[in-house]
Amino acid sequence: MHAGDGDIRSAYRDYSAWLTEQSMDRLRQKHEQADLLFRRLGITFTVYGEDEGGERLIPFDVIPRILSHDEWAILERGAIQRVDALNAFLHDIYHDQEIIRAGIVPAELVMTNEAFQPQMLGLDLPQRVYAHVSGVDVVRVDDKTFYVLEDNVRTPSGVSYMLENRETMMRLFPDLFAQSVVAPVDRYPEYLLRSLQAVAPPGVDDPTVVLMTPGQYNSAYFEHAFLAMEMGIELVEGRDLFVDSGSIFMRTTEGPKRVDVIYRRVDDGFIDPLAFKPDSALGVPGMLSVVRSGRVTVCNAMGTGVADDKAMYCFVPDMIRFYLGEEPVLQNVPTYSCRKPDDLKYVLDNIAELVVKEVHGSGGYGMLVGPKATKAECDDFKKRLKAEPDNYIAQPTLALSTCPTLVEEGIAPRHVDLRPYVLSGEKTRVMPGGLTRVALKPGSLVVNSSQGGGTKDTWVLEAPVIAEEE
Amino acid sequence: MMLSSTADNLFWMARYMERSENTARLLTGLYHMSLLPARRGTQTGLWEGLFQTEEERSHFLSKYDTFKTDPVLTYMVLDRDNASSIRSCVWSARENVRATRHVLTTDMWETVNSTWLDIAQVTYADMQDMGHHDFLEWIKTRSHLFRGVAHGTMRRGDAYDFWRMGVFIERAENTIRLLAARAHTFKPTGPASRPDTATLDYYQWGTLLRSVNAYKAYREIYKSQIDPRRVVELLTLNPEIPRSVMACVEETSEILQGLRPRSRAYEQAADLLNRLQAARIDRIYRTGMARFLEDYRGGLHDLSLQIQKDFLMIQ
Numbered sequence: 001m002h003a004g005d006g007d008i009r010s011a012y013r014d015y016s017a018w019l020t021e022q023s024m025d026r027l028r029q030k031h032e033q034a035d036l037l038f039r040r041l042g043i044t045f046t047v048y049g050e051d052e053g054g055e056r057l058i059p060f061d062v063i064p065r066i067l068s069h070d071e072w073a074i075l076e077r078g079a080i081q082r083v084d085a086l087n088a089f090l091h092d093i094y095h096d097q098e099i100i101r102a103g104i105v106p107a108e109l110v111m112t113n114e115a116f117q118p119q120m121l122g123l124d125l126p127q128r129v130y131a132h133v134s135g136v137d138v139v140r141v142d143d144k145t146f147y148v149l150e151d152n153v154r155t156p157s158g159v160s161y162m163l164e165n166r167e168t169m170m171r172l173f174p175d176l177f178a179q180s181v182v183a184p185v186d187r188y189p190e191y192l193l194r195s196l197q198a199v200a201p202p203g204v205d206d207p208t209v210v211l212m213t214p215g216q217y218n219s220a221y222f223e224h225a226f227l228a229m230e231m232g233i234e235l236v237e238g239r240d241l242f243v244d245s246g247s248i249f250m251r252t253t254e255g256p257k258r259v260d261v262i263y264r265r266v267d268d269g270f271i272d273p274l275a276f277k278p279d280s281a282l283g284v285p286g287m288l289s290v291v292r293s294g295r296v297t298v299c300n301a302m303g304t305g306v307a308d309d310k311a312m313y314c315f316v317p318d319m320i321r322f323y324l325g326e327e328p329v330l331q332n333v334p335t336y337s338c339r340k341p342d343d344l345k346y347v348l349d350n351i352a353e354l355v356v357k358e359v360h361g362s363g364g365y366g367m368l369v370g371p372k373a374t375k376a377e378c379d380d381f382k383k384r385l386k387a388e389p390d391n392y393i394a395q396p397t398l399a400l401s402t403c404p405t406l407v408e409e410g411i412a413p414r415h416v417d418l419r420p421y422v423l424s425g426e427k428t429r430v431m432p433g434g435l436t437r438v439a440l441k442p443g444s445l446v447v448n449s450s451q452g453g454g455t456k457d458t459w460v461l462e463a464p465v466i467a468e469e470e
Numbered sequence: 471m472m473l474s475s476t477a478d479n480l481f482w483m484a485r486y487m488e489r490s491e492n493t494a495r496l497l498t499g500l501y502h503m504s505l506l507p508a509r510r511g512t513q514t515g516l517w518e519g520l521f522q523t524e525e526e527r528s529h530f531l532s533k534y535d536t537f538k539t540d541p542v543l544t545y546m547v548l549d550r551d552n553a554s555s556i557r558s559c560v561w562s563a564r565e566n567v568r569a570t571r572h573v574l575t576t577d578m579w580e581t582v583n584s585t586w587l588d589i590a591q592v593t594y595a596d597m598q599d600m601g602h603h604d605f606l607e608w609i610k611t612r613s614h615l616f617r618g619v620a621h622g623t624m625r626r627g628d629a630y631d632f633w634r635m636g637v638f639i640e641r642a643e644n645t646i647r648l649l650a651a652r653a654h655t656f657k658p659t660g661p662a663s664r665p666d667t668a669t670l671d672y673y674q675w676g677t678l679l680r681s682v683n684a685y686k687a688y689r690e691i692y693k694s695q696i697d698p699r700r701v702v703e704l705l706t707l708n709p710e711i712p713r714s715v716m717a718c719v720e721e722t723s724e725i726l727q728g729l730r731p732r733s734r735a736y737e738q739a740a741d742l743l744n745r746l747q748a749a750r751i752d753r754i755y756r757t758g759m760a761r762f763l764e765d766y767r768g769g770l771h772d773l774s775l776q777i778q779k780d781f782l783m784i785q
Contacts, residue, residue, distance in 0.1 A: 041576075042568065042583050216569045229572035240475050251474045253628055253729070253781045 011068035011461055014180060019063070019404075019411075027406055030062050030172045037171065043164050043222055058161070059454035064169060065403045065416055065436040072183075072460040075138065075146055075420060076430050078329030081320060083134045083422040086153055086307045088323035090130035093306065094120045099322055105315050113312075114360070115154075115305025117268065119275065119288060125301055126199040127425060132263075132299040133159075133192065134422040135435075138330060140401040147333045147398060149417060151308040151316065153300060155265050158435040159421050160223035163188060163230075165457040166433070181462040183432035188421065189230035192263075195425025199297045200260045207260035210234045210250065212241075214266050214282050224265050238266075243286035248296045261297045268302050310359045310393050311337065334396060338389040347394040348385060351378050354394040355445070356385070369445055371397055400445060403456065405438055415439045417447050418458060432460040476570050477632040478782035483566035484636025487582070490559035491613035492644040494606040496520075497546055499681035501602050504539055506673055517542040519651060543602060544594050556609055560589050575623040578616070585612040631725050632781070638725075639774050642718035645705055646767045648678060652698070653760040675701045682713045702759065703751040706766070715766060719743050722773070735776040742769045 038044070038057050067075070092099050093110050100107045110116055135156035137149040166185055170177055193209065200207030213224035215237050228235035240250050241259065249256035266283065269276045275288040290296045306312065314335050317328045336343035336354075347354060356368040368381045385392055402413035420434035436456040437447035447453040504516055518537040521527045533551065534541035549555045564586040571579045589609075597605045617637070624630045652674070675696045679685040684704060691708075692700050706715045723739035730736065746766075754762045 039587065040580055040584055042571075042579065216565070221568075225568075225572045234473050234476070235572045236473060237475070240473050252471050253474055253477050253632075254471045257471065 009068070011066045011071070015064070015066060015176070018176060018179075024410065027062060027411075031060075031406055034060050034062055034168050034172060037168050038164070041164065043160070058449045059440060059452075060165065060168065061405050061438055061440075061454050061456045062169070062172065063404050063406055063411070064457040064459045065418070065438075066459045066461065069461050069463045071140070071143075072432060074144060074329060075418075076432070078146060078148075079136045079138075079420050079422050079430050080428045081324065081326060081329055082136055082148065082151065082316065083131060083153075083424060084428055085316065085320040085323050086134070086151060087128065087130050087424060089319045090153075090301070090304055090307050091125070091128045092323070094123060094130075094303065099319065102322065104318050104322055105312075109311055110306060113306045113309060115268070115303060115309065117303030117306075119292060120301065120303040123292060124294070126201065126297055129199055129424045130301040130304050131307070132195055132199060132301075132424050134424070135159075135419040136330075136422060137417055137419050139398060139417045141398055146330050148313075148316070148330045149333065150310065150313060152419070153304045153308045155267065155300065156419070156421070157220045157223055157265070158419060159188060160226045161455050162421065162431070162433055162435050162458065163226075165435075165455060169457045180459070183460040183462050185431045185433040188423075188431050189227060191423050191429060191431070192227070193231040193233070195423045196261050196263050196299055198425035199299065201295055201297055204260045208258060209261040209263065210236045210259050212236050212238070212262050212264040212266055214270065218265075220265060227263075233263075238270075238283045241284040241287070243284060243290055246290060246293060246295055248284065248287060248290050259296060261299065263299045268305065271298070271302065310357060311339070313393075333398065336394045338385055338392040338394065343394075344385065344389050347392075348382055351382060351394075353396065355397055356381055356392055356394045359391055359393060367446075369397070372443075372445075397445065403436070403438065405440070405454075405456075407440065407442075412442070414442070415445050415447065416456070433458040472573065472628045472632075474782050476573055477628065478778070479566045479570040480573075480629055480632040481636040481777070481782060483563050483570065483582075484633045485640040486559045486563035486566065487613055487616055488637050488640040489554070489644070490556045490563065491610050492640070493546060493554070493556050493559065494609035494613075495681040496648065497543065498603065498606045498610075499677040501539070501543075501606070503673065503677055520546070522651070540594070543597070547597065547605075548589075548592060548594060557589050557592075560586050560612075570629075573629045575619070577619050577623050581612075581616050581619045585616070628729070631729055635722055635725050635777065638718040638721045639770060639777075641713055642715045642722075643767065643770050645682065645713055645715055645718070646763050646770070648682070649702060649705060650760070650763045650767065652678065653763055672696050679704075682711075684711050684713065687711055699751060699755060702754070706754075706762075707746060707749060707751065716743075716746050719746060719770075726777070730780070733780045735773065735780045738769075738773045738776050742766070742773060745769075 035057060038060060044057055089099065093116075097107075097110075099105045100110065131153035133156060135152040135158065137152065138146045139149060140146050162185055196209045197207055200209075209231070210233055211224055211228040211231070213221060213235055215221070216225075218224070225235055234240075234250065236250055236259075241248055242251070242256075243249075244256065248259045248262070250259055264271065270280045270282040272283045272285065272287040273280045274285045276283070287296075287298075288302075291298050291302065313332065314337060317332055320326055320328045336347050338344045338347055347356065350370075351368070352370045352373070354370045356370070358366040368377060370378065373381075400415045400417070403416045404411050405414040407414070416436050416438045418434050418436050420430050422428060422430050436458045437449070438454050438456055439445060439447045440452060440454050449455075500516060500520070515537075517539065518527075520542065521530055521537075529552070530537075530542075530545055533549070534545060545552055545555065547556045550557060550561075552558060560582075564582050567574060567579055567582045592605075600608075620630075620633060624633070672695070675698055676685060679688050679696070679701060682705065687710070688696070688701065688704055691704065694700075704711055704714065708714050709716045709720055711717060719739065719742050723736065723743045726733060726736035726739050749762075
């Protein structure tokens with residue numbers, strides 16, 4: 001919230017004036033009200049292995065994270081650029097592989113990647129889009145600099161929190177929205193549907209789009225149902241679909257109905273038990289052959305995971321230069337690949353200063369935050385690094401920006417990151433906002449909800465003169 | 471058009487919600503009877519009547535000692551091990567709504583979810599504090615509220631139809647169940663009610679009528695003392711009583727006709743309706759009450775299965 005010299009950043013000026021007029025009691029009361037709202041709306045995630053009670057709330061903080069119009073302009077340009085490059089990369093590695101031939105990305109990193117799907121080779125996708133929905137996780141380190149922590153181009157989740165957090169804030173603090181010019185995010189479902197319709201198989205006029213979920217016990221089920229409802233499309237599970245004469249159909253009360261676009265929130269491995277995991281009950285037998293014949297479009301495409309791997313991350317700035325001929329707007333965090341002997345040596349020598357992550361890990365598991373770790377923990381990680389260097393990368397701890405947050409002791413700064421959502425269809429666009437995750441423990445850098453992180457509403461302030469879009 | 475699996479969830483959502491209300495109605499009736507002067511000391515027999523099969527009895531007895539008010543109400547209202555307790559029904563209804571919330575209105579979801587969040591917290595001590603009557607009344611009101619919200623907010627389409635069908639099938643089955651539990655007290659011939667049993671009839675059948683909100687209707691239509699035969703007529707054959715078998719089958723048949731007139735399910739519903747319309751209470755008495763009720767219980771069960779086969783089945 002504060003600029004380097006201690007002044008309140010301009011984006012927060014109005015809000016800060018408002019905040020100083022609020023009593024702690026009122027804020028706490030609003031906080032409780034928010035919890036109630038979320039619980040009643042069922043905005044919960046499921047904790048595996050618990051029974052009826054296994055539904056938890058992700059802590060919500062009533063103090064928003066605010067970005068100025070200028071900050072957002074940088075972020076928007078950078079996120080679109082990054083996703084465009086990732087889509088170009090995916091098209092390339094599943095076709096001519098020019099980036100490998102040019103010696104920019106090592107072949108073995110692609111071909112031996114678990115997420116690489118040979119079945120996708122040579123397949124031409126509508127609009128050449130592989131990642132229709134992407135989440136680019138960023139942190140701000142100073143006024144103009146954003147670092148990308150990671151790209152998410154498989155089945156990124158959390159967008160329902162972006163929408164519901166805003167909804168909740170508007171219910172709780174209508175007065176605030178009356179005086180600030182906060183860019184709206186509520187058109188996301190409409191743009192998402194538009195992107196999905198834009199990638200229907202050629203020749204299909206009025207495509208039937210469905211959302212495929214692993215089912216109501218999946219941790220992100222609320223989001224699946226929410227998006228299906230907002231888009232007015234069917235929410236299907238594998239058992240609702242079947243393959244017949246080269247197309248995919250859903251079972252309805254009026255008999256089979258053909259499906260053209262599947263926005264799937266099921267991982268690659270569970271889409272088609274014939275092709276991938278034979279024991280999976282989530283998928284649709286034979287679906288892959290329909291995908292390959294181009295008669296159904298699966299979003300995101302299978303095999304996108306090869307682009308958002310932590311090992312591939314280092315190459316994204318080069319991809320931007322290679323495919324778009326531009327300099328990256330968003331910076332990569334300097335990253336040491338432990339597979340390189342020099343980098344490994346550096347990481348082992350400086351482990352107490354670094355954050356070490358598993359290449360394929362997610363959700364904040366299997367990572368070491370050097371400055372916060374004990375010597376024993378560091379030593380333990382060193383052993384793991386030496387045993388399996390390929391499996392790890394390391395990054396310096398960043399001077400992450402903080403945001404005022406309502407905690408036990410009052411209002412205190414906590415570290416935040418931000419995931420803007422990027423949609424790719426006939427064009428690439430970003431909703432002005434995103435999911436701000438906040439580390440609720442003092443000093444903590446880990447924002448994952450599975451590790452006690454919370455969320456905030458994200459405000460992008462509109463430019464003083466609002467330009468008409470489209 | 472909607473997904474078969476979604477229609478299935480809607481159908482069951484309706485049935486579970488309706489069942490929670492019916493159980494509350496049944497328990498209210500029995501609870502009142504247990505307080506009657508004539509009933510003092512025979513409380514046990516009254517509650518024991520709830521458990522009609524050996525399986526139900528032994529499941530209850532595996533957790534509780536006697537068929538007294540406290541344990542029976544605990545079991546029937548709050549016990550999570552009892553799949554047909556009110557708490558379990560609300561949970562199942564809520565889970566079915568959760569699976570279909572994308573086709574339901576937000577208000578419907580919030581209604582069933584807040585009912586669940588409330589009942590999930592309730593202990594037997596809370597129920598006693600509130601009073602059994604008021605608590606069961608609250609359940610009924612929540613079901614009324616849900617039905618009202620559904621009726622007032624749902625788009626008239628397939629979702630609405632499958633929801634209503636679930637309500638009517640469950641309701642008809644429940645009315646039959648209520649009557650069947652009394653069927654053994656009928657005699658094939660003889661006067662409707664002998665003076666010496668009149669008082670007991672009044673309490674028992676009066677309670678039954680009240681539990682389905684048909685007491686006033688009975689008074690208006692028959693303008694006479696409570697006669698079991700007429701109670702049965704009212705609750706099976708009178709299309710004006712919303713919880714009568716006739717009214718429920720009529721509604722179901724109409725919905726099926728609108729959905730798909732060429733379906734087997736519609737044929738079965740229409741056949742059931744014809745038979746009900748042709749039935750006369752005197753003849754039913756002669757052939758035997760128990761047999762009549764068993765016939766229609768079976769008919770409704772088959773109809774429910776056929777609806778599942780025609781519309782809801784997931785192969």
